[in-house]
Amino acid sequence: MKDFTSDKIRNVCLISHGGAGKTTLAEAMLFNSGALERFGRVEDGTTTSDFDPEEIKRKNSIGTSICPCEWKDHKINVIDTPGYFDFVGEVKQGVRVADSAVIVVPAKSGVAVGTEKAWEYANQRNLPRMFFVNGMDDEHEDFFKVFDQLVDTFGKNVTAIVIPIKENDKYIGYVNLISMKAKKFDKTQLVDIDIPEDLKDKAEEIRVALKEAVAETSEELMTKYFDGIEFTEEEIFTGLYEGVKDGTLVPVVCGSATMNLGVKFFMDSIIKLMPSPLECGSIKATKPGSDTQVELKVQQDSPLSALVFKTIADPFVGKISMMRVFSGVLKSDSIVYNTTTEKTEKISQLFVLRGKKQIPVSTLVAGDIGAVAKLQSVNTNDTLCNQANAVVLDKIEYPEPVISMAVEPKAKGDEEKISSGLNKLQDEDPTFKVSLNTETHQTIISGVGEIHLDVIVSKLKSKFGVSVNLTDPIVPYREAIKKKVKVEGKHKKQSGGHGQYGHVWIEFEPGENEGLTFEEKIFGGAVPRQYFPAVEKGLLDSIKKGVLAGYPVVNLKATLVDGSYHAVDSSEMAFKIAASLAYKKGLEQANPVLLEPIAHVEVFVPDSYMGDIIGDLNKRRGRVLGMNPQEGGIQQVIAEVPQAEMFKYATDLTSMTQGRGRFKLWFERYEEAPPNVSQKVIEASKKRLEDSEVV
Numbered sequence: 001m002k003d004f005t006s007d008k009i010r011n012v013c014l015i016s017h018g019g020a021g022k023t024t025l026a027e028a029m030l031f032n033s034g035a036l037e038r039f040g041r042v043e044d045g046t047t048t049s050d051f052d053p054e055e056i057k058r059k060n061s062i063g064t065s066i067c068p069c070e071w072k073d074h075k076i077n078v079i080d081t082p083g084y085f086d087f088v089g090e091v092k093q094g095v096r097v098a099d100s101a102v103i104v105v106p107a108k109s110g111v112a113v114g115t116e117k118a119w120e121y122a123n124q125r126n127l128p129r130m131f132f133v134n135g136m137d138d139e140h141e142d143f144f145k146v147f148d149q150l151v152d153t154f155g156k157n158v159t160a161i162v163i164p165i166k167e168n169d170k171y172i173g174y175v176n177l178i179s180m181k182a183k184k185f186d187k188t189q190l191v192d193i194d195i196p197e198d199l200k201d202k203a204e205e206i207r208v209a210l211k212e213a214v215a216e217t218s219e220e221l222m223t224k225y226f227d228g229i230e231f232t233e234e235e236i237f238t239g240l241y242e243g244v245k246d247g248t249l250v251p252v253v254c255g256s257a258t259m260n261l262g263v264k265f266f267m268d269s270i271i272k273l274m275p276s277p278l279e280c281g282s283i284k285a286t287k288p289g290s291d292t293q294v295e296l297k298v299q300q301d302s303p304l305s306a307l308v309f310k311t312i313a314d315p316f317v318g319k320i321s322m323m324r325v326f327s328g329v330l331k332s333d334s335i336v337y338n339t340t341t342e343k344t345e346k347i348s349q350l351f352v353l354r355g356k357k358q359i360p361v362s363t364l365v366a367g368d369i370g371a372v373a374k375l376q377s378v379n380t381n382d383t384l385c386n387q388a389n390a391v392v393l394d395k396i397e398y399p400e401p402v403i404s405m406a407v408e409p410k411a412k413g414d415e416e417k418i419s420s421g422l423n424k425l426q427d428e429d430p431t432f433k434v435s436l437n438t439e440t441h442q443t444i445i446s447g448v449g450e451i452h453l454d455v456i457v458s459k460l461k462s463k464f465g466v467s468v469n470l471t472d473p474i475v476p477y478r479e480a481i482k483k484k485v486k487v488e489g490k491h492k493k494q495s496g497g498h499g500q501y502g503h504v505w506i507e508f509e510p511g512e513n514e515g516l517t518f519e520e521k522i523f524g525g526a527v528p529r530q531y532f533p534a535v536e537k538g539l540l541d542s543i544k545k546g547v548l549a550g551y552p553v554v555n556l557k558a559t560l561v562d563g564s565y566h567a568v569d570s571s572e573m574a575f576k577i578a579a580s581l582a583y584k585k586g587l588e589q590a591n592p593v594l595l596e597p598i599a600h601v602e603v604f605v606p607d608s609y610m611g612d613i614i615g616d617l618n619k620r621r622g623r624v625l626g627m628n629p630q631e632g633g634i635q636q637v638i639a640e641v642p643q644a645e646m647f648k649y650a651t652d653l654t655s656m657t658q659g660r661g662r663f664k665l666w667f668e669r670y671e672e673a674p675p676n677v678s679q680k681v682i683e684a685s686k687k688r689l690e691d692s693e694v695v
Contacts (some may be wrong), residue, residue: 001068001352001359004075006274006300006367011077011324013098015091015121017114018060020104021134023047024491025257026067026080032264033069033076035354039260040145049080053462054455057657062455064090064310066322066353066369074271077369082115085524085659086449089431091400093309095121096396097369101129101273102246103682107141107254111149113659119154128244128275133254136164136171143254144202159213160206161240165196174254174262175199175579178236185261213249214239228617237272244273252514255690277367283326285383285391288339294391296327299367303389304328304336305510306364307664308382309396313424315463321378322353322371322683323364326393328386330364337387341377344387348372356665380430398430400664401446403650405453405470414466418443421464425456432456439552440474450651475644477681478545478554478670481590484509486561489582491574502574503527504535508586511557516543520560527563527575534572535560538579547587548594549680549685554670558583594678595670597643603653605661607633614654620645621674 014022027047030036040046045056049065062083068077081087081094095101101122107113122129133146143164149628150158165173165182171183175195180203195203215225217239224231231239243249253269255262277387282295285305296305305327312320323330330336332350332390337343351358352370364370378384380394409418422434423443447453453470461467486507493500504527511517518536520527527535543553563578599623605613614637620651622641630636646665653661 001070001075001361003363004365004368006298006365007278008074009077009100009276009365009607010074010270010274011079011097011277011367011369011422012128012270012274013079013081013094013101014104015081015095015101015118016083016104017106017112017118018084018085020106020114021257022080022083023049023105025102025104025132025134025263025602026078027079028249028260028263029071029076029267030067030069030354031260032267033071035067035069048357049078051356052456055460057458058455060084062087062090064094065355068352068354071267072271074370076267076270079543081164084451085114085654086447086452086455087430087568088117088448090310091121092396092398095125095127096394097307097309098125098127099277099280099367100270101127104132104134104269104623105130105146105150106137106138107133107143107146108138110142110146111153116153117659126247126662128247128273129250129682130244130273130386131158131250131252134257136254137256137259138260139169141171147206147252149687154250156209157213157243157248158250158252159210161269162211162253162262163199163206164254164262165193165199165202166183171256171259171261174265175203175204176265177210178240180207183265186605190264202481209238209423213243217242217248226580228464241273243407244528245275245279259406264295277326283393285393288390290343293297297392300329300365302327302366303386303391304330304384305391305393306330306336306383306384308378308380308384311428312378313428313463318374319376319378319427320371320373321375322354322369323384324369325364325366327366330370330384332362336384336392338378338382338384339390339392340379340382343377345375345378346480347384348374380429396430399662401431401433401448402663403449403453403648404444404446404473406440406473407440407445407457408469410469414468417464417466418460418468421460421466422456424464427461429456432605437473437476439476442473444473445470448650449654450648472647475681477549477551477673478591478595478597479548479551479587480553480555480672481510481587481596482669483591485586485590487582487586487589489578489580489585491577491581492573494569499566499569500571500574501569502531502534502571502576502578503564503586504560504575504578504582505562506535506539506579506582506586507559507561508583508590509557509559511555515556516540517557518560519557521564522560522562527560527565528570531558531565531570531575534575535579537572538576540582541576542580542583546592547584547593549682551594551685552691553587554595569633594673594681596673596677596681598640598668598671599643599646600668601637601639601641601646601649601663601665603637603639603661603663604634605637605653605657606633609657609661610635613637613653613661616652617641620649640678641665642673643667658679664682 031039079094081091103118162174182195184193306323307324308323310322383393491502546553622639625638628636
């Protein structure tokens with residue numbers, strides 16, 4: 001691949017609802033540019049950007065991949081992102097390093113939830129954007145219906161620059177509304193034709209809207225428009241470019257990625273209408289360890305700054321760090337400074353990735369995207385720069401995981417391999433988290449959705465050779481008492497030589513602190529002071545397991561009030577045992593209850609789903625505490641719901657709202673569980689105990 005200067009680079013992110021054809025569009029662009037000799041198909045698992053075994057198996061993208069191609073003396077870095085909501089972290093990576101976005105919309109089904117989300121992601125980064133209406137070869141496609149949908153949904157600044165020509169319901173060409181010329185597809189060529197009679201009025205109507213939109217981009221064009229002077233092609237392109245750059249215009253083009261029709265015009269539009277890294281303005285960064293903002297000029301002679309936006313854990317190559325250079329030049333065999341770890345790193349051989357293919361390069365200039373292997377202490381979101389001009393680039397903000405499952409090995413002895421594999425996958429995917437619950441001894445994996453966790457489990461098997469089962473995590477219940485009791489605990493044993501003797505009277509009652517509150521009120525030395533710590537230690541060991549279902553006991557106050565000792569046979573161990581005997585007896589008499597964890601839940605949904613959401617939260621034994629209107633017709637529902645009812649909520653919310661809803665939750669407090677819930681938990685705990693004894 002030849003060297004390109006920053007002004008000749010275009011970083012374009014393809015985003016859409018799942019199944020809109022982004023991967024096939026990227027494939028068509030690569031094929032047209034000569035980067036591929038053969039046009040791959042998603043169905044056959046032969047596309048460049050869907051190279052992961054999981055993507056090939058599932059026939060859809062699960063990771064963001066970079067597909068650079070050369071087109072008319074420019075380099076287009078095509079950033080292909082997944083459309084499924086579970087892989088939103090990958091989309092955020094792609095959007096962060098792009099200078100513009102192409103939102104792909106199916107000509108058949110039109111605007112979907114993912115289209116709205118794609119628009120939102122582009123808004124978050126203020127990216128210039130265009131729409132590509134794909135699938136013009138599909139039966140029942142309707143470009144004009146979809147175009148009207150786009151205008152209705154996203155505003156009057158959405159303007160078509162081409163419209164399709166059809167003959168006998170077949171997509172055969174397009175009218176270029178900028179030049180008002182019609183083109184027909186003839187194998188790999190385009191031939192000029194007259195604009196069909198039945199399209200002339202429609203073409204003129206949409207072109208008038210296009211000219212109005214272009215006129216608003218400059219005073220000079222506005223004057224010309226009002227004077228009735230026709231715009232030149234160059235003027236329309238200039239006005240479009242300015243409007244796209246500042247977000248006041250969103251062009252719409254159309255084509256068929258599968259048939260590779262209309263894609264070349266689309267590629268031309270990217271070069272003419274989408275800004276280069278130089279034209280996107282300066283980059284904002286901060287000084288390490290402070291909030292002091294600095295501006296970096298996107299130039300090759302500026303100090304180096306590069307953001308690692310994605311990490312790939314390759315079992316053969318090792319760790320691959322993908323990065324975008326925002327300013328300066330990154331060279332192979334150079335030394336860079338990592339502002340996160342505050343360490344220097346040796347950059348070995350740089351390469352650009354085209355899917356999984358590594359193409360070695362000597363430099364990456366400002367605005368370009370590339371990768372380097374085996375940087376052990378470099379992770380996603382790290383900034384690499386010159387130590388003398390250290391900066392921190394804005395990090396990618398990832399969504400928090402919302403679904404958690406417990407991992408169980410299918411084969412004994414695989415625990416270490418599972419742990420190692422999960423940690424490597426965690427390095428690769430910042431929306432995936434692994435933790436060990438020390439209380440339940442379960443390894444918990446957390447992600448954005450069920451498909452996300454399913455992919456993690458599949459990768460664990462394919463990349464690291466270990467199989468696991470996923471189960472619901474054990475809910476961390478607690479136990480407590482409701483009344484005050486006074487009980488005796490006596491441990492007496494005589495077996496020749498020294499015996500064992502410990503004797504206590506303890507009052508148990510509900511306490512105010514989370515754990516154990518221990519006091520003593522001993523008179524006349526009934527229990528010598530040196531045994532008080534042993535009594536407390538006996539109780540601290542005992543509260544790890546309650547008498548109902550074996551869960552830790554909380555909010556317990558224990559007061560040592562009386563007892564007796566033996567001058568020879570008493571020992572710390574004997575008093576520890578006596579205390580644990582008193583504990584068991586006391587808790588059984590003190591009306592023990594099961595406490596369940598209650599989560600604070602905040603759900604964000606469009607107004608129209610409010611009834612369903614509140615009804616569903618009520619079914620989960622939740623209490624709705626309030627509702628707050630948000631921007632864009634979104635409502636925030638605040639509730640408290642038992643944690644045990646929330647395991648599959650991410651999936652259910654997606655289903656209820658067609659993916660428009662999102663939520664966050666965190667632990668709030670413990671509350672007494674209703675009798676029917678308690679009974680089920682106690683029975684399940686007994687069964688688990690019996691099963692473990694059998695094992």
